[in-house]
Amino acid sequence: MPCSVGGQSLKIAISARNLRKVYPGQPPVEALAGVDIDIQDNEFFTLLGPSGCGKTTLLRLIAGFENPTSGSLEMFGDSILDAPPHKRPINTVFQSYALFPHMTVAQNIGFGLEMLGKPKAEIAATVDEMMALVKMTEMADRQTSQISGGQQQRVALARALAPKPKVLLLDEPLSALDFKLRKDMQLELKRLQSETGITFIFVTHDQEEALTMSDRIAVMEAGSIRQIGGPRDIYDHPAERFVADFIGDTNFLPAEIDGRDGTTARVKLSSGQKTTARMQEDTTPSGKVTLAVRPEHARLVGEAEGLLKGALREIVYFGTDTHFHVDIDDGTRFVLRQQNSPDTEAGLSQGDRVGIIFGDGVAQVLRD
Numbered sequence: 001m002p003c004s005v006g007g008q009s010l011k012i013a014i015s016a017r018n019l020r021k022v023y024p025g026q027p028p029v030e031a032l033a034g035v036d037i038d039i040q041d042n043e044f045f046t047l048l049g050p051s052g053c054g055k056t057t058l059l060r061l062i063a064g065f066e067n068p069t070s071g072s073l074e075m076f077g078d079s080i081l082d083a084p085p086h087k088r089p090i091n092t093v094f095q096s097y098a099l100f101p102h103m104t105v106a107q108n109i110g111f112g113l114e115m116l117g118k119p120k121a122e123i124a125a126t127v128d129e130m131m132a133l134v135k136m137t138e139m140a141d142r143q144t145s146q147i148s149g150g151q152q153q154r155v156a157l158a159r160a161l162a163p164k165p166k167v168l169l170l171d172e173p174l175s176a177l178d179f180k181l182r183k184d185m186q187l188e189l190k191r192l193q194s195e196t197g198i199t200f201i202f203v204t205h206d207q208e209e210a211l212t213m214s215d216r217i218a219v220m221e222a223g224s225i226r227q228i229g230g231p232r233d234i235y236d237h238p239a240e241r242f243v244a245d246f247i248g249d250t251n252f253l254p255a256e257i258d259g260r261d262g263t264t265a266r267v268k269l270s271s272g273q274k275t276t277a278r279m280q281e282d283t284t285p286s287g288k289v290t291l292a293v294r295p296e297h298a299r300l301v302g303e304a305e306g307l308l309k310g311a312l313r314e315i316v317y318f319g320t321d322t323h324f325h326v327d328i329d330d331g332t333r334f335v336l337r338q339q340n341s342p343d344t345e346a347g348l349s350q351g352d353r354v355g356i357i358f359g360d361g362v363a364q365v366l367r368d
C-alpha cells in the first residue's frame, strides 16, 4: 500500500486497523484496545511503553504467534491474518537468544536455512555474508556456549537475518546485556538496519534506547497507542501528559488559551504573562489547559524579566549540569536544568526571587 509523505512515495510494510486482542480469563485481559498503525518499509520503528502495555502482544500478532480478537492486519497491502507464522516473511529476535549451545556459530546461523531446504552452496554463502555483517567471521567454528553474551546476541541477529525476512521483530533484545555492551549494540543494530534495508520493529520500555535508535516511535499505554512520531517530535512535543511524563522529565504548567493560528496557540500563564505554545493539529483545546516545558528548555533570569516568577528552593549540582527547583507563585514547582559553565550558579542561593523564561513555541499544549 503506497502512500506519499513530502512528495516521496513510501511503502507501508505493516498496517493494522482497530486491532484488538482480548486474552480469555476471569476477568479477560484487553491487551490491545483497538490499535491503528502504519509501519513503513525500511524503517526502524520502536514500540515503547511501560510493562504490560501490550508491546509484546502486538509483536506476537504481527509474527502470527497469536490471533487478534478483531481488526485487520496487512503486510505490503495483503491481509496476513490467515497466514501461519512460517509463511510470513517475518523473523523474530527474542530477549533470550535461544541459540543451540552444542552447535558452532556458523551452524546456528545456517540452521533456519537448512530447515527451509536451501541448497548447501547458498547456505554457505549466506552464512559467510551474515557472519561478516555482524563481525563474527573469526568465530565461525566456536560453539555458542563458548562466546560472550554480546557475541551470542550478534549470532542471534545473524540467524534471524539469514533468511532475508522483509520485517524483523526484536523483543527487548538488549535487555540481558550490561550497560556498555548495550550502548554498543544499539549503534550496531541501527547500522544493521540501514545496511540491510529490512524493516525493524523494536520493542523496549527504555525511553533513551528508543530515542537513540528509532526513525519513529509509537508510545503505548494500556493497550493503546498514545502518540507516533520521530524521536525529536515525541520528546520536544509530547501530545499528552502520559507521553510527556514517560519520556524524560517535564514541567506541567496551568495556562489559558487566548487564540490559535494553525498549530500555534497563544496562551496566558498563571503570572498573567503571554507566550505562544505548540499544539497538535488534531486538537481543539480551549479555556484552561496544561502546558509541558522540558527542564533544559527554560532559563533562569532576574525576577522582573520572568514569564513566571518564584523563589529558588533548591540548587542540585550534577557535574555536567545543575538543577534549579523553583516554587512558582501559583504554587507549582518548576525544575530547570542548565549546563554547567564556570559562572553557573554565580550569586544565586536558596530563597532568592527569580524569573523563568522559555522561547516562543517551546511549551506544548497537552491533550486533555
Ligand SMILES: Nc1ncnc2c1ncn2[C@@H]1O[C@H](COP(=O)(O)OP(=O)(O)OP(=O)(O)O)[C@@H](O)[C@H]1O
Binding pocket: 023, 024, 025, 029, 030, 031, 049, 050, 051, 052, 053, 054, 055, 056, 057, 058, 205
Ligand atoms: N497469554 C496471556 N494470557 C493472559 N494475559 C496475557 C497473556 N499475555 C499477556 N497478557 C496480559 O496482556 C497485557 C499485555 O501484555 P504484553 O506482554 O503484551 O505487555 P508488554 O508491554 O510487552 O509488557 P512487558 O514490557 O512487561 O513485556 C498484560 O496485562 C499481560 O498480563
